[in-house]
Structures are given as C-alpha cells and as structure tokens.
Amino acid sequence: ISNPVARHVACRVEANTPSVCQLAGFEDTYKELQYKILSLPEVGLLFETSPNFRTMGTDPKSAPDPIGPHQLPFQLTDPSKKVVYIPPFNQWPSEGSWASFTYIVVAPPDEGDNDGPVQPSEPGLAVLTNAYGGIAGSDFNLADGGSGWTISGNLETVGGSKSSGLQHQAFAWGGLNRYVYGVDEVQNLDFATGLDLAKWYFEASPAVFNREALASSYGGVIRFTVRSQYGDFRSLNDPLDWVTIECESCDSGHGARIVRFVDESLRWDGTEQTVELFLNTNGRWMYDPLNAALDFQYATECQIASVLINVSRIAILGDFTRGSQLGLRACVRTSTRVLLQQMSSQRVRSQECASRSQGFFLPGEGGFEHQRCLLQVSRQGQAEGSDGPAHFVLRSWGKTRAGRKGWPRQGSFGRASLEASRVASPWTVREPVSGGDGLGLDLDLGLGGRMSGGLPLPGSGSAASSLRGSPAAMLPPGSLRELKSPTSTVGVAEESLAAVECIRSLELFRGCDRELVNFLVQSGRTMPWCAESGEDITGSCLSSLPDAGLGMLILRRGEASVEVGGQSVLRISGGAVFCDMKLLGSLGSRPGRAAERKVLVRARTRCDGIAIAPNALLAARRSFPSEVARLVQVEQLQRHFELRVESAS
Known part of the structure; x- marks a missing residue:
C-alpha cells in the first residue's frame, strides 16, 4: 500500500441541490497534503467552494465557474479539502450514484530536502451518491429483463428443457412492491444427507453492481428484502451461503471471494424480511481460501475492501430448503447508509491494512x-x-x-x-x-x-x-x-x-x-x-x-x-x-x-x-x-x- 493514501469517499447529493463533498487523505508522518482532481464527474458539474462558504458556511456554496477539463489536474485551494457538486438540473436521482471522480493527494518533500521528489498517492475515488447514500441498486420497477438480474444453478427440467429462470411481478404483495422471483424446479438431492447437490442463486446485474463505485461502499451496508411463497423451512440446506461477493481480478488474477453465511445472528424462516449486512468486519464476512483443504476465515478489513474495489459478481442464495421453494427478492441496494448513522468514507488506512486484527x-x-x-x-x-x-x-x-x-x-x-x-x-x-x-x-x-x-x-x-x-x-x-x-x-x-x-x-x-x-x-x-x-x-x-x-x-x-x-x-x-x-x-x-x-x-x-x-x-x-x-x-x-x-x- 502506497503512502500517502487518497481515500475512497462517498458523498450524498440531493436532486437540484449544490452539495458539498469532503475529500480525505492520509500520510504516515501527518504532513500537510495537497489535493488534486484528476477526472471530472460523468454528469453534472464540479466546483471549488466559494470564499463566503469557506469562512462563514453560507450560500452560495460554489465558486462562479466550474472546474473544466482543460484545468486537470486541478489543485484544490480550500483548506478544508471540500468541493461542490451540482447534479443535472431537473433530473430524478437513480437507485445508485449520480457520478464519480478521481483525485490524488501529494505529500511535500521531507523537511530540509527542498529538491526532493514529491510523493503522489494512487488515485482515490469520490462517489456522488443519491440523497439516501445509495451507490448501486435495483428497484425492479420495469418488467423488461428484471433490471439485468438472472438466476444461476437451476438445473434443466426433465426432457432437457431449460428452467424458466428469473420472473418479474409488477404488483405488490405485502411489503414487496414490484419484485423478481425464482422457482426451484429440479431437486438434485444427495440421498445420504438429503441436501441439495446444486443450489440456485439470484445473480446481480453486472451493469449495475460490477462497478468501480462500489469501492466507496466499505463501511456501509448491502440491503435487500426477501420472502418465500412456499417451502419447508424446518429442513434447510447446509451450508447456507446467503450472500457471495467475488472479485475475479484480485490476488493477481487468482480471484477472491467473501461470503456471508447464515448463523445464529442471521436467520430466515421464509417470512418477509429485510436483510442488512455491514460491508466491514462487523458484518462477519468469511474469506474463501479457494482451497477445499482449508477452512474459511473471518475476512479482514483489507480483504473486504479489496473485493469491493473490483466486484465481478454478487449472488444471493434462493435455495434455502431441501425441497421445492419459491424465493422472492425486491429492491436490492448497496449503500453507504448504516441505518441512522452515515458511514460516508472508506476507513481502511495504510497502517490498519498491514496485519492488525482485534x-x-x-x-x-x-x-x-x-x-x-x-x-x-x-x-x-x-x-x-x-x-x-x-x-x-x-x-x-x-x-x-x-x-x-x-x-x-x-x-x-x-x-x-x-x-x-x-x-x-x-x-x-x-x-x-x-x-x-x-x-x-x-x-x-x-x-x-x-x-x-x-x-x-x-x-x-x-x-x-x-x-x-x-x-x-x-x-x-x-x-x-x-x-x-x-x-x-x-x-x-x-x-x-x-x-x-x-x-x-x-x-x-x-x-x-x-x-x-x-x-x-x-x-x-x-x-x-x-x-x-x-x-x-x-x-x-x-x-x-x-x-x-x-x-x-x-x-x-x-x-x-x-x-x-x-x-x-x-x-x-x-x-x-x-x-x-x-x-x-x-x-x-x-x-x-x-x-x-x-x-x-x-x-x-x-x-x-x-x-x-x-x-x-x-x-x-x-x-x-x-x-x-x-x-x-x-x-x-x-x-x-x-x-x-x-x-x-
């Protein structure tokens, strides 16, 4: 890990509202850092803060002119390291983020070495979320394609015909309002144990969730609502790997996977339930050694953060019971919001990522x-x-x-x-x-x-x-x-x-x-x-x-x-x-x-x-x-x- 570090941050932005985003950096010896914008948001405009906002905190927040592409890399002059983002005018926010931009922090030369080289960081990512802190999400409002979600692991039916896959319902049932579901059409059981040999999963939309912006979700939550229409929840499969997040390019291309298993603190009996899983070590994620001879271990801060930086797959288990089951999912979101507490910045520091654990x-x-x-x-x-x-x-x-x-x-x-x-x-x-x-x-x-x-x-x-x-x-x-x-x-x-x-x-x-x-x-x-x-x-x-x-x-x-x-x-x-x-x-x-x-x-x-x-x-x-x-x-x-x-x- 390089030093200094430009941290990944997430900043909330309301529609038609200039919103302040504070950048964050870290350097081992606590030098005064310079902040430089490397890229601009895909939509909307990015500004420096105005003089009156810096001194008094009053509107207008932004300087008169936005930062232009010809000014990059742009060095911030605000001592509090804040910028102002104005989203596209008169546009509804999506389930996820508005846009993102990258920046670096630069440490000055060591004291007394004026001719020494400056020390730039690797680029940090600033994600401009919606007003609720959402970075990526699917609401399943449209029937076309199930918002890009699919079903995996469902076997072909007798005669070789393919399973019906993901289905969409455009009406409300209880707390589910416009949802997708999957049916366990073929039960391939181990007659010795009674467990399913093949389990099926809801696969998240790659276009929505396999994005660089998820790097700033560390410290937030992944949230979804689940309900089963039928199934015997007295007889469950084992193990129940409820949520899996994978990074295909991690570990020099060998891949990495973190899994949240069902345990005494996370259970489901088939009734309607909204699940919230912390995207940090408090979430009790397990790190897959990718070796059947080794045991799963609790994932460290760095292991979780490294997977979130380049997510290639998010899968949610639908096959809980050993027999036939109909599983429903609605409104899946990855967010920086932790209930009433905003967790808006990545907390992984260089010294924390070395080998420390409690x-x-x-x-x-x-x-x-x-x-x-x-x-x-x-x-x-x-x-x-x-x-x-x-x-x-x-x-x-x-x-x-x-x-x-x-x-x-x-x-x-x-x-x-x-x-x-x-x-x-x-x-x-x-x-x-x-x-x-x-x-x-x-x-x-x-x-x-x-x-x-x-x-x-x-x-x-x-x-x-x-x-x-x-x-x-x-x-x-x-x-x-x-x-x-x-x-x-x-x-x-x-x-x-x-x-x-x-x-x-x-x-x-x-x-x-x-x-x-x-x-x-x-x-x-x-x-x-x-x-x-x-x-x-x-x-x-x-x-x-x-x-x-x-x-x-x-x-x-x-x-x-x-x-x-x-x-x-x-x-x-x-x-x-x-x-x-x-x-x-x-x-x-x-x-x-x-x-x-x-x-x-x-x-x-x-x-x-x-x-x-x-x-x-x-x-x-x-x-x-x-x-x-x-x-x-x-x-x-x-x-x-x-x-x-x-x-x-």
Whole structure:
C-alpha cells in the first residue's frame, strides 16, 4: 500500500441541490497534503467552494465557474479539502450514484530536502451518491429483463428443457412492491444427507453492481428484502451461503471471494424480511481460501475492501430448503447508509491494512475479528444512595482490557483470553447485594458472551458515566501541539483546527456536521489537557474548565485507568472517550446537568487529550438539534443490535 493514501469517499447529493463533498487523505508522518482532481464527474458539474462558504458556511456554496477539463489536474485551494457538486438540473436521482471522480493527494518533500521528489498517492475515488447514500441498486420497477438480474444453478427440467429462470411481478404483495422471483424446479438431492447437490442463486446485474463505485461502499451496508411463497423451512440446506461477493481480478488474477453465511445472528424462516449486512468486519464476512483443504476465515478489513474495489459478481442464495421453494427478492441496494448513522468514507488506512486484527472470545467458539468497544457505568437507582447495583458493559477493542482486581472474570480482551470461566456463587445478576450498594458486572464480549455479577461497592451512589473506545490509529499523534506550563498539567492547543480534526476522527463523531464540532471547539468550553503519571485527569479538568462538571473527556494518547470507589477496574489507551451517561440521556430528551461523579480516570503514563464541558454539549443540542439527536440515536442503535448469549454458570 502506497503512502500517502487518497481515500475512497462517498458523498450524498440531493436532486437540484449544490452539495458539498469532503475529500480525505492520509500520510504516515501527518504532513500537510495537497489535493488534486484528476477526472471530472460523468454528469453534472464540479466546483471549488466559494470564499463566503469557506469562512462563514453560507450560500452560495460554489465558486462562479466550474472546474473544466482543460484545468486537470486541478489543485484544490480550500483548506478544508471540500468541493461542490451540482447534479443535472431537473433530473430524478437513480437507485445508485449520480457520478464519480478521481483525485490524488501529494505529500511535500521531507523537511530540509527542498529538491526532493514529491510523493503522489494512487488515485482515490469520490462517489456522488443519491440523497439516501445509495451507490448501486435495483428497484425492479420495469418488467423488461428484471433490471439485468438472472438466476444461476437451476438445473434443466426433465426432457432437457431449460428452467424458466428469473420472473418479474409488477404488483405488490405485502411489503414487496414490484419484485423478481425464482422457482426451484429440479431437486438434485444427495440421498445420504438429503441436501441439495446444486443450489440456485439470484445473480446481480453486472451493469449495475460490477462497478468501480462500489469501492466507496466499505463501511456501509448491502440491503435487500426477501420472502418465500412456499417451502419447508424446518429442513434447510447446509451450508447456507446467503450472500457471495467475488472479485475475479484480485490476488493477481487468482480471484477472491467473501461470503456471508447464515448463523445464529442471521436467520430466515421464509417470512418477509429485510436483510442488512455491514460491508466491514462487523458484518462477519468469511474469506474463501479457494482451497477445499482449508477452512474459511473471518475476512479482514483489507480483504473486504479489496473485493469491493473490483466486484465481478454478487449472488444471493434462493435455495434455502431441501425441497421445492419459491424465493422472492425486491429492491436490492448497496449503500453507504448504516441505518441512522452515515458511514460516508472508506476507513481502511495504510497502517490498519498491514496485519492488525482485534480478536475476541465467545464461549465455545474461537476468536474472530471485532471492531467495537464500550464500557458503560450506569445505575438502576436514580436517587443518591438508593438500592440497586450499577452495571458495566464492555465490548472489546485492541488495547482495552479488563482490570484484574476484584473482577469475577479476568483477562485481556485485546487478544481474547480469559482466565476465569465461572461466576462465583456470591455474585448476582442485577440484584442488590445485602448490606448496601452493589456493583453489578455485565461483560458483553462483542457479539455475545455475556457475563454478569455483583460486587459490594461502598459509596457507589449514583455513578453514571461511560467509556467509549476506538483504536489509537483514529487519533493520530501530532494532531495537537502542546504547550506545557511549569505550573499546570493542562496543555493548550496551538490551533483550534487540530482539535476539530481530533474530535472528528472519533468513531462517535464520524459523519457529523463539521460545524457542530467547530461549535464545540470554539465555544470556549473545550480545553486540551495533558497529565503526568499518577495524576487524577478528571479532577484536573474539573478544576480548569470554565464551568462546573465534565461532559466528555477524550484520551488522545497515553494510558490511563478507570477507578470506581478507589478501585481500578479498567485500563484504557489512546482513542478512548469518557462521557457522562446521564448528560447523554438529557441530550436525547431535555437539558439537564451532569451527574455527581463517583468515577475518575487516573493517568498511568503521560497522557494528553481534550475535555469538553457539559454546557457546551447542551448548547450544541439547542443549536444543532438534529445532529445531536443523531449522535444519541447512534449510541442507542449500537446497544440495540448487540447480540448476547448467556454464559455458563
């Protein structure tokens, strides 16, 4: 992988509306990059941003004249790396993208080597999607040709006549409105196992889905609606490779294939169901070794991204049951939209693609890749000193690991090892511990492996806070330049722009309006900090912020521990976010104040980061209600979709 990298991005564009698209690049040493447009969109016009939009964010967004072919390669002058796209006037958007264009980033020579060569990247792709984030899609509105879809794997009928293939229905049935279907006309069974020897698939239209634009769909979803008119779903084929995506040219022409199998988290009983599969490692895609002697492995970030860059085939299984079956499909889309959270840019970085993986453990199952971390310290009782335990939820990521003191379950979650396997008898699940307050432990390991317990904790009170983690790579070193004062442990940012980029790099703020982050930084209630080993980070920030309370604490680099009631319960590293959960709840409903804090973060090594006061978040809710509501909804969705299994007692 070359350095620097021009990332593949996807930008939403509404009809008849000038829309802003922000480009993104990465360079290992964080040099200031130049951005150059190499090609123009096939339809519509591409502009630089206007001076008033750069300074004030007001219309008109675009400069007077569009970028012309004779100006290529065109170097952007906007320091925020934004361009403006205007789609064709008075034209309906399609199910997929409007157009796309390519660009590169150029790193300057090393410092002191003015005559050295510049370092250009490989071209990155900017896809201009429809208003819903769609990159490619089929709605089956027209009966002619089934929108290019076909059926594969259906055998010839008796006498040698060909199967009827894909059929189209131009009416509504339940939630299906204009759909295609296939019929399992010939059952070729293995009499020993009863399984189908040949399964049939819906094959996606090559003209729609075998496109370069799908490179920017990494981090999004593939979505389709499915329903069966008949079939015995008590007797299923095995294995059920529901969705297959192939790249014929990958691996020097040997090909590559990722498959999403049916498992305990993805099932279908024949009823109408809309399926959404994440196009990243959270989607649990399996990588085909293309060797019958080897086992499938969970696909890595790079394997998924490499297949999406040059898709040659997308197939959706229609033959679920062992007998005859009629399968229906409607409205298949590949999108950058993940429910309420926009995932608009490719997150594969050069250092992430090397060999890094984060494993986690499920009871009775080997480790596999995972990309999420959340520690939530909340309390069931609202009043100070009320009965009822607090509880923790931990989803592992990389360097985050559980503390070893006083926990019924121990070990390193970054490498998926556990030292204890049983909950001791004195521990209870969300029940008050006799003799006062209690601390309930609830470890949620990624997609399952739930472990619960309770521990007496004097003075736990109404502790309500959360820790949110993400890999250190998301917060690049050097994005803040500190000015250490001999009388203070609090650093100050030399540039507010660096603080903006630091906050925007967090997973929670991905896809946020940049103006929201600008508001937080420029409100006077956001403060960079640094702390020496052993210092109470939360205490230092509370004494230095312009108003009482701490709304959010971002750990940019270094290592710290979380203490509850004077006991260290968790160790965190660069990329974590400490946020007041009670305050977060008020952001989703009505303004409130931060809870009295009974949890503190203490530096284990020299640390630095950013602190945000609670009234800055509340003021942001008033000025940016939809954006703040989206942040809260994202947090709720991440909890809602977490699959949990009971641990053995």
